[in-house]
Each structure stands twice: as C-alpha cells, then as structure tokens.
Ligand SMILES: CC(=O)SCCNC(=O)CCNC(=O)[C@H](O)C(C)(C)COP(=O)(O)OP(=O)(O)OC[C@H]1O[C@@H](n2cnc3c(N)ncnc32)[C@H](O)[C@@H]1OP(=O)(O)O
C-alpha cells in the first residue's frame with residue numbers, strides 16, 4: 154500500500170450528506186439510537202435478530218414474528234456448491250475480509266437480485282449465510298475440514314461460534330456475540346454505509362452495495378481497527394510496558410488503534426457495554442494480562458490526549474477471550490453491519506437521487522496538448 158499522507162481536507166466532517174430515519178449518532182455528544190431506541194437498552198434486553206428485524210422491517214418483532222424470522226434465517230444457512238468451490242480456492246493466508254468480499258460478490262452471481270422487490274429476501278439470505286461463508290473458508294483453508302454450514306442454533310452469533318469451534322457455544326459466549334452484533338449493527342453515515350448508499354444511488358444491486366461496503370469497512374481507520382488494536386495489545390506483557398510504549402507512540406504521533414472517533418467527542422456509548430463483557434470473559438479465562446493492559450492503555454490515552462476507546466477497542470480482548478482468531482474480528486463486524494448497510498440501501502432506494510458531490514479543482518489551468526515529440 155502507498156504511504157499515507159495527512160490531508161488538509163475536512164473529510165466532509167459536519168456536512169450533511171442526506172437524511173435518514175434509521176439512526177442518530179452523537180446526539181448530546183455521546184448518544185446512539187436505532188429507530189429511536191437507545192443502543193444500550195437494545196443491548197440489555199433484545200436479541201440481534203430482533204434488532205435486525207427492527208432495522209430491516211421497520212419495527213421490533215412480536216414474539217410470533219420473531220419466531221418466524223429465526224426459523225427463516227435458520228433455513229437459509231446452507232451454501233451453494235458453486236460458492237463452496239470458490240471458497241476452497243482462496244488461500245489460507247488471504248485476509249478474511251477479502252474472503253467476505255469475494256463470498257458476497259459470488260453470491261450475487263448465483264442468486265442475483267433481479268429487481269428491488271426481492272431486496273428483503275436477498276438481505277435475509279446474506280444475514281443467514283455470511284457466518285457460513287467465513288467459517289467454511291476458514292475451517293477448509295486452515296484445518297482441511299469441509300464443515301456442514303447448517304446448525305440449529307437460534308442466534309446468528311451462536312451459529313458463528315458453533316461453526317468456528319465445531320461445538321455449540323456456551324451461554325456466556327453466545328450472549329457476548331449477541332451484544333456485540335447489536336452494538337455494531339448500525340451507525341448512520343459512517344464510511345462503509347456511505348459507500349453502500351453511494352452505490353445504491355446509481356440503482357445498482359444489493360450485492361454490489363454490500364460488497365463495496367465490505368471493502369470500505371476493511372481499513373484500519375474503520376472496522377479493521379479491532380484487529381489492529383489486538384495486534385498492538387498483544388505486544389505487551391504488562392501494564393507498565395504498555396504505558397511506556399503508548400507514550401512513545403504518542404510522542405511519534407502514531408495513531409493508537411481503537412481510540413478516537415469522527416463524531417463522538419467524549420465517549421462512544423458502545424464502549425462501556427462491550428468493556429463489561431470483556432471484563433467478564435477475562436474473569437472466565439483467568440486473564441491477568443490482556444484486560445489490565447487494555448485498561449492501562451485506556452487510562453493513558455485519556456490522561457495524555459483526552460481520547461477515549463471507541464467500539465472497536467474492547468471488542469479486541471472480548472473476541473480474543475472467546476478464542477476467535479484476530480483476523481476474523483472484522484468479518485464479525487460485517488455479519489452485524491450488513492443490517493445497517495442494507496437498511497440504508499433500502500432507504501436510499503425509497504427516495505433516490507444519484508449521489509454526486511462536487512470537487513474543488515486544484516490542478517493546472519487549461520493548456521494545449523503538446524505533440525508527443527515535444528514532451529518531456
Ligand atoms: C467502528 C469504527 O469504525 S470506530 C473508528 C475505528 N478507528 C480507529 O480506532 C482508528 C484510530 N482512530 C482514528 O484514526 C481517528 O480517531 C478516526 C479515523 C476514528 C477519526 O478521525 P478524525 O475525525 O480525523 O479525528 P479527529 O479530527 O477527532 O482527530 C483530532 C486529533 O486527534 C488525533 N487522533 C485522533 N485519533 C487518534 C488516535 N487513535 N491516536 C492518536 N491520535 C489520534 C488526530 O491525529 C488529530 O490530531 P491533530 O489535530 O494533531 O491532527
């Protein structure tokens with residue numbers, strides 16, 4: 154990748170790029186709501202499947218609707234043979250986000266969204282099959298096993314852990330996954346969602362919108378920060394070592410992954426929730442290193458820079474404690490954010506105008522094209 158240069162541009166910060174009824178971010182500096190519900194309330198009392206229904210179908214489901222929805226998703230978990238064949242071609246050292254991107258794109262070839270009346274069916278299929286895509290590839294490329302991607306687990310998160318570890322998840326782990334998927338589900342006009350909406354605004358198909366969004370989420374300044382945070386935290390064996398290293402990084406003006414936010418100014422409301430689950434998991438595994446190191450980094454960042462952990466930071470330790478390989482962290486984000494992306498694509502389609510901003514030209518003035526012999 155080319156060297157990253159600091160840009161003088163505003164990155165559209167503070168510019169409204171459209172309307173949405175799905176989500177508010179940063180209201181009162183720190184709030185987050187999905188269709189009017191506080192994300193912390195949703196995380197405390199609902200399942201991810203209820204939140205998916207809320208985002209995609211407009212309301213929290215009744216008990217009967219939820220039972221029907223779960224059954225429907227359970228019935229859509231199998232992978233087409235042609236998709237399995239493609240996944241088997243992808244090498245073990247590929248990045249799992251590239252596998253997600255290819256898996257989604259291939260699904261679009263096999264089960265193309267022929268017209269927008271199919272949009273909800275197409276999205277439900279993706280919701281059910283994304284955990285199957287990533288774990289089928291992972292287990293085949295790493296363990297040489299062709300897994301059966303169908304389980305009768307009730308939850309998307311439990312299903313994912315079951316396929317990954319080859320055994321049903323404990324209640325604690327299924328609960329953590331459930332919370333994590335709720336926290337990551339939706340976040341207004343973040344970079345990957347905006348990517349999906351720009352693609353939707355050309356009247357493109359759902360698989361193209363989601364494939365583009367996956368590519369956008371992959372970067373370490375966005376969803377990739379949970380992996381990058383884990384890689385950083387793993388380097389330190391105690392809090393004092395971590396503190397010295399962080400001070401050095403700040404001195405060198407390095408970015409500390411999992412900290413800061415484009416919209417929130419004082420805290421990310423998702424952080425406190427996932428931090429407590431991470432603490433519980435640390436107790437469960439008897440951790441005496443990773444969680445204390447994470448907390449020290451958190452303290453130092455606030456003391457030195459008034460920067461706070463975003464949703465990604467404690468997700469790193471939480472996922473690690475559940476035995477999830479670091480490279481699979483961002484694909485979990487995909488399994489969840491798919492719901493927000495798709496809800497935005499559908500909202501864009503409802504009231505569409507092609508998204509096409511202007512640019513401030515900074516190139517040369519108009520000039521004649523020189524003949525080739527006169528160039529150089
Ligand atoms: C789920 C998610 O996608 S959450 C985001 C995940 N991404 C990360 O964790 C990556 C690390 N964080 C960052 O790179 C940034 O904070 C972003 C990309 C999230 C937001 O970027 P911006 O909106 O440009 O940040 P912001 O304008 O608040 O930055 C203010 C200052 O704090 C610094 N800063 C912001 N975040 C960090 C950080 N994580 N480490 C060190 N310094 C930071 C900036 O460099 C800037 O300093 P400057 O004024 O000297 O140039």
Ligand SMILES: O=C([O-])CC(=O)C(=O)O
Nearest residue numbers: 340342343344415416464
């Ligand atoms: O909103 C953002 O810029 C990034 C973020 O936290 C998310 O997408 O969850």
